[in-house]
Amino acid sequence: xxRRKMLGLAGAGAIGAAAAGxxxxxxxxxxTHPAQAADAGAAIPFYGEHQAGIVTPAQDRLHFxxxxxxxxxxxxxxxxxxxxxxxxxxxxxxxxxGSIGAVNGTQEAAPDxxxxxxxxxxxxxxxxxxxxxxxxxxxEGKDRFGIADRRPAALADLPRFAKDTLKPEISGGDICIQAxxxxxxxxxxxxxxxxxxxxxxxxVRWTQLGFGRTSSTSRGQVTARNLFGFKDGTANLKAEDTxxxxxxxxxxxxxxxxxxxxxxYVVTRKIRMLIETWDxxxxxxxxxxxxxxxxxxxxxxxxxxxxxxxFDAKGADGEPLIAADAHVRLSHPDANDGARLLRRGYNFxxxxxxxxxxxxxxxxxxxxxxxxxxxxxxxxxLSRQDTLNEYIRHVSSGLFACPPGIRAADDYWGRALFA
Amino acid sequence: MRTSxxxxxSAGTAxxxxxxGCGDSKDDATTPGAAGTSKIAVTATDTECKVEKxxxxxxxxxxxxxxxxxxxxxxxxxxxxDRIMGEVENVAPGLSRELIVELPAGTYETACKPGMSxxxxxxxxxxxxxxxxxxxDAKLAQATQDYQRYVKSQTGALIDKTTEFVTAVKGGDxxxxxxxxxxxxxxxxxxxxxxxxxxxxxxxxxxxEADLEAGQEWTGFHKIEKDLWVTKDVSKSGPTADKxxxxxxxxxxxxxxxxxxxxxxxxxxxxxxxxxxxxxxTGEEDTFSHTDLWDFAANLEGSRAAIAALRPVIEEKDxxxxxxxxxxxxxxxxxxxxxxxxxxxKFHNExxxxxxxxxxxxxxxxxxxxxxxxxxxxxx
Numbered sequence: 001x002x003r004r005k006m007l008g009l010a011g012a013g014a015i016g017a018a019a020a021g022x023x024x025x026x027x028x029x030x031x032t033h034p035a036q037a038a039d040a041g042a043a044i045p046f047y048g049e050h051q052a053g054i055v056t057p058a059q060d061r062l063h064f065x066x067x068x069x070x071x072x073x074x075x076x077x078x079x080x081x082x083x084x085x086x087x088x089x090x091x092x093x094x095x096x097x098g099s100i101g102a103v104n105g106t107q108e109a110a111p112d113x114x115x116x117x118x119x120x121x122x123x124x125x126x127x128x129x130x131x132x133x134x135x136x137x138x139x140e141g142k143d144r145f146g147i148a149d150r151r152p153a154a155l156a157d158l159p160r161f162a163k164d165t166l167k168p169e170i171s172g173g174d175i176c177i178q179a180x181x182x183x184x185x186x187x188x189x190x191x192x193x194x195x196x197x198x199x200x201x202x203x204v205r206w207t208q209l210g211f212g213r214t215s216s217t218s219r220g221q222v223t224a225r226n227l228f229g230f231k232d233g234t235a236n237l238k239a240e241d242t243x244x245x246x247x248x249x250x251x252x253x254x255x256x257x258x259x260x261x262x263x264x265y266v267v268t269r270k271i272r273m274l275i276e277t278w279d280x281x282x283x284x285x286x287x288x289x290x291x292x293x294x295x296x297x298x299x300x301x302x303x304x305x306x307x308x309x310x311f312d313a314k315g316a317d318g319e320p321l322i323a324a325d326a327h328v329r330l331s332h333p334d335a336n337d338g339a340r341l342l343r344r345g346y347n348f349x350x351x352x353x354x355x356x357x358x359x360x361x362x363x364x365x366x367x368x369x370x371x372x373x374x375x376x377x378x379x380x381x382l383s384r385q386d387t388l389n390e391y392i393r394h395v396s397s398g399l400f401a402c403p404p405g406i407r408a409a410d411d412y413w414g415r416a417l418f419a
Numbered sequence: 420m421r422t423s424x425x426x427x428x429s430a431g432t433a434x435x436x437x438x439x440g441c442g443d444s445k446d447d448a449t450t451p452g453a454a455g456t457s458k459i460a461v462t463a464t465d466t467e468c469k470v471e472k473x474x475x476x477x478x479x480x481x482x483x484x485x486x487x488x489x490x491x492x493x494x495x496x497x498x499x500x501d502r503i504m505g506e507v508e509n510v511a512p513g514l515s516r517e518l519i520v521e522l523p524a525g526t527y528e529t530a531c532k533p534g535m536s537x538x539x540x541x542x543x544x545x546x547x548x549x550x551x552x553x554x555x556d557a558k559l560a561q562a563t564q565d566y567q568r569y570v571k572s573q574t575g576a577l578i579d580k581t582t583e584f585v586t587a588v589k590g591g592d593x594x595x596x597x598x599x600x601x602x603x604x605x606x607x608x609x610x611x612x613x614x615x616x617x618x619x620x621x622x623x624x625x626x627x628e629a630d631l632e633a634g635q636e637w638t639g640f641h642k643i644e645k646d647l648w649v650t651k652d653v654s655k656s657g658p659t660a661d662k663x664x665x666x667x668x669x670x671x672x673x674x675x676x677x678x679x680x681x682x683x684x685x686x687x688x689x690x691x692x693x694x695x696x697x698x699x700x701t702g703e704e705d706t707f708s709h710t711d712l713w714d715f716a717a718n719l720e721g722s723r724a725a726i727a728a729l730r731p732v733i734e735e736k737d738x739x740x741x742x743x744x745x746x747x748x749x750x751x752x753x754x755x756x757x758x759x760x761x762x763x764x765k766f767h768n769e770x771x772x773x774x775x776x777x778x779x780x781x782x783x784x785x786x787x788x789x790x791x792x793x794x795x796x797x798x799x
Binding site for chain 2: 110
């Protein structure tokens with residue numbers, strides 16, 4: 001049953017959600033830009049050639065979860081993947097997680113949906129699954145499910161980057177699910193129900209909540225800001241760049257593991273920002289570190305956000321307008337053999353850290369065709385040279401192979417991988 | 420802005436309905452309800468407890484409690500001798516909660532407890548008719564009999580071991596008392612859901628220091644635990660020890676005469692695992708002695724005993740669930756057995772985060788299928 005139809009709230013609930021979305025956009029944009037969340041309540045199709053939640057215009061909220069698989073029985077894992085796919089199809093359409101629902105069952109039974117999304121619209125929920133290297137072979141070298149030879153070469157472990165301060169307990173994982181929605185409660189509801197369906201087969205390894213998308217993945221969206229106060233993801237890959245998406249985002253036939261054709265690889269990095277020291281840094285220095293103006297987001301030497309950075313332009317003093325170690329220069333495709341990423345990160349604030357500092361930063365998410373040629377070279381350069389490193393710490397890392405989309409109701413997540 | 424938002428939203432609803440066809444199509448037809456239950460509204464204020472009807476037909480009864488007062492309230496249905504048939508706690512001002520109880524024909528008392536204390540505002544209540552209780556089913560009747568026999572065996576040992584423990588405390592033998600503490604508690608923890616049905620006695624025996632509110636007197640096992648492990652002085656613990664034994668004896672008398680329903684068994688099996696998940700894995704239960712794993716083992720055994728009693732019923736109605744439960748009990752026990760130490764267990768603070776996570780996973784894996792037992796037992 002449709003969550004809203006059930007309560008007869010279709011009108012009221014929807015207006016509330018849409019209005020909240022508009023208010024959020026207004027806050028981000030200082031009330032001068034067009035609002036972009038008018039369709040915040042709508043459903044995003046679950047079925048398709050590619051998984052939703054990648055080029056889907058980035059929603060406002062994130063709940064990301066990484067699981068460890070705790071069974072050695074392949075049949076149990078496949079059964080779970082099938083159940084998850086059914087529940088995901090239902091929840092992304094704005095329905096209860098199970099076929100009985102949150103309040104329609106018998107009084108003696110625990111409901112098969114947890115209920116906190118009753119009355120809420122689909123809210124643009126997308127659920128995107130990925131498989132980590134340890135699913136193919138555990139850290140101890142065990143091939144639990146007979147799929148070690150199906151591990152794509154592109155799913156190579158990330159190298160250790162300079163200044164990494166990764167915590168193993170919030171890194172990696174056998175399976176990840178990215179839940180994005182315009183309403184945080186809808187995203188949390190989805191992850192909570194999937195985790196519950198998985199008890200006994202998977203165990204939650206770590207999760208991350210995010211708000212305020214920090215990237216736009218469509219030209220219809222304005223560029224949002226990260227917690228440093230800068231626009232983030234101006235030069236992002238966008239849904240409209242059809243040819244670039246083929247070259248840079250989607251795994252193509254012949255790339256390697258056949259089951260990944262039409263899929264993409266996601267890298268996650270939890271990047272703690274040392275907010276307090278950044279906030280004491282002068283505007284001039286902040287802009288020099290990034291290489292763009294804080295207000296408009298224009299590259300130094302340019303006027304508007306989308307002006308192309310002129311890396312060889314020099315100022316009156318003969319120094320480059322965009323510093324040699326500016327973030328925009330080091331991460332730009334020109335400096336990285338044309339490598340691009342589809343970034344889809346979110347801000348996070350996990351309370352404070354006990355020393356009175358905000359435990360805050362950017363949960364970086366980037367999709368790509370081959371991390372060995374994209375994320376790894378870019379991050380290698382950034383980790384060595386970026387002045388921004390004084391203000392950030394990478395504390396968690398993940399790499400997952402996200403298979404292509406589900407094309408029919410009898411297909412399920414991972415079927416081609418395990419076939 | 421609102422106009423365009425509305426249009427976009429109704430388009431979204433249409434998309435949702437269309438997409439629904441891609442999932443399973445049968446679910447709109449399956450909406451089992453709790454047919455045949457009588458519903459009674461209860462309006463609670465700080466001074467009144469208005470029960471819409473004071474007589475109903477026997478069988479499942481649904482009370483809907485609306486708190487119109489300023490204090491948090493509770494609602495109870497008592498049988499003779501203040502035996503709790505059902506209760507709903509923590510009804511905040513302005514909120515409504517439901518309570519479903521199975522009431523055989525007989526006389527009862529209802530009670531609202533504004534401020535959650537005292538005997539409450541009582542009223543008479545009567546159930547008439549011949550709705551047959553679930554225990555009329557022969558297999559279910561056998562199950563409750565089997566389980567009650569188990570309760571009896573545990574209560575006997577509980578009195579014996581609590582007596583030994585209390586004697587050691589009063590005799591000032593700290594080492595012996597420390598050894599006996601987790602052992603006496605084992606018999607308590609195996610049957611705790613039964614004990615909890617007697618309301619105020621459970622906190623008198625088992626309240627933790629963190630459970631108390633300002634000015635509340637602390638008695639029971641955990642008070643003595645603190646004396647043994649922290650203050651290391653039991654010279655003033657005598658009265659607490661005497662009261663503990665007296666309370667245990669009272670509760671044992673009640674437990675041995677209470678008539679349990681099969682739903683009590685199923686829900687009790689689940690509650691014991693909830694106890695493990697919330698109190699034992701976190702080390703909150705025995706925060707001074709760190710003997711949580713004794714309680715963990717006892718909760719698991721108690722849960723298993725209740726499910727074992729129901730086993731013929733589960734087997735008949737859902738053989739696959741019976742098998743799953745057996746496997747998951749074995750897996751949880753195996754996970755726990757990794758931490759054996761002689762006749763007992765390792766202390767909670769000797770376990771690593773990874774050990775505790777593995778234990779939590781095994782309990783989650785077991786508790787989800789166990790939550791399916793109650794509806795199975797209730798189904799006709």
